[in-house]
Amino acid sequence: MSPEFALIARYFERPTPGALLGVGDDAALILPAAPSELALSTDMLVEGTHFLPGTDAADLGHKALAVNLSDLAAMGARARFALLALAMPQVSDTWLAGFSGAFLALAAKHGVELIGGDTTRGPLNICVSVVGEVPPGAALRRSGARAGDEVWVSGTLGDAALGLAVARDGLVLEPAYKQHCLARLNRPQPRLELGLALRGLASSAIDVSDGLVADLGHIAERSGLGACLRWESLPLSAALQALPDQGLRQRLALAGGDDYELCFTATPRAAGPIEALGLRLGLRLTRVGSMVEGQGVGVESAGQPLVVLQGGYDHFA
Numbered sequence: 001m002s003p004e005f006a007l008i009a010r011y012f013e014r015p016t017p018g019a020l021l022g023v024g025d026d027a028a029l030i031l032p033a034a035p036s037e038l039a040l041s042t043d044m045l046v047e048g049t050h051f052l053p054g055t056d057a058a059d060l061g062h063k064a065l066a067v068n069l070s071d072l073a074a075m076g077a078r079a080r081f082a083l084l085a086l087a088m089p090q091v092s093d094t095w096l097a098g099f100s101g102a103f104l105a106l107a108a109k110h111g112v113e114l115i116g117g118d119t120t121r122g123p124l125n126i127c128v129s130v131v132g133e134v135p136p137g138a139a140l141r142r143s144g145a146r147a148g149d150e151v152w153v154s155g156t157l158g159d160a161a162l163g164l165a166v167a168r169d170g171l172v173l174e175p176a177y178k179q180h181c182l183a184r185l186n187r188p189q190p191r192l193e194l195g196l197a198l199r200g201l202a203s204s205a206i207d208v209s210d211g212l213v214a215d216l217g218h219i220a221e222r223s224g225l226g227a228c229l230r231w232e233s234l235p236l237s238a239a240l241q242a243l244p245d246q247g248l249r250q251r252l253a254l255a256g257g258d259d260y261e262l263c264f265t266a267t268p269r270a271a272g273p274i275e276a277l278g279l280r281l282g283l284r285l286t287r288v289g290s291m292v293e294g295q296g297v298g299v300e301s302a303g304q305p306l307v308v309l310q311g312g313y314d315h316f317a
């Protein structure tokens with residue numbers, strides 16, 4: 001076997017009982033559960049742009065898949081399969097073992113099978129594609145919000161951005177807060193169970209990858225509406241709450257990326273079932289604002305408009 005195929009067999013080829021054909025042929029073959037729509041998404045992680053050089057291999061393996069699964073969660077899709085295109089400068093067994101171990105562990109946790117990919121030499125670049133299934137018409141779209149709907153978010157906001165400030169800029173935090181924020185940055189948890197349960201409950205959804213204001217802005221734009229957020233309602237972790245700088249806290253929570261929580265909208269009548277869902281999943285679900293006629297995302301604090309800070313991260317801005 002050539003070294004390339006030996007590498008693929010060792011690190012990436014695993015049983016794929018859910019597929020007709022997995023790794024090893026020119027293409028994988030799958031048979032979707034009928035009747036269902038296929039949800040397809042792809043996301044790339046580029047060294048220097050999406051992660052710092054020297055980032056731990058296992059963290060990268062986890063995150064490369066997690067950010068893709070997060071997109072399926074935001075669609076309310078059941079995650080089924082993944083493809084992995086990997087360019088790396090050299091073959092390191094330690095690196096590959098760490099990377100594939102964490103990638104496949106997260107895949108197994110969510111019942112996802114790695115059914116193919118591509119492996120090549122080059123600057124470190126990781127591109128994952130995912131396949132999910134959703135019953136016809138049931139996907140959660142960005143365009144479904146209605147005026148008067150309430151805006152919800154899962155988990156807490158700004159932790160990953162605070163983790164980045166620690167990792168990249170040397171910001172000093174208490175050890176427990178530091179650990180929490182670095183885990184949020186490096187090991188995001190795709191909210192797949194939540195996405196599935198929001199089918200029929202939420203009117204629209206998106207995952208928070210670029211910051212709440214920017215991502216809610218996408219829902220607003222696609223739905224032809226505006227949105228209003230209440231600063232005092234935003235769910236903040238103890239680590240964020242402990243920051244003395246209120247401006248920094250607001251920037252992180254409103255515009256910090258990489259949290260991979262879900263932001264979704266729902267009619268006020270759905271509030272009871274959504275609260276019950278949060279209890280069942282053991283996941284904080286918080287009402288943070290509402291959809292209104294108009295456009296753009298406004299933030300108010302104590303009834304006064306808050307100056308909206310810089311938007312989310314835009315690679316081409």
Ligand code: ADP
Nearest residue numbers: 008012023024025026084086115116117118119
């Ligand atoms: P081809 O030349 O036909 O594209 P490759 O030599 O690139 O085939 O890959 C051989 C097999 O290994 C294919 O089934 C491909 O999907 C799979 N594969 C390659 N790289 C990876 C990877 N990183 N993870 C999972 N499967 C991979």
Ligand code: MG
Nearest residue numbers: 026117118119
């Ligand atoms: Mg190939």
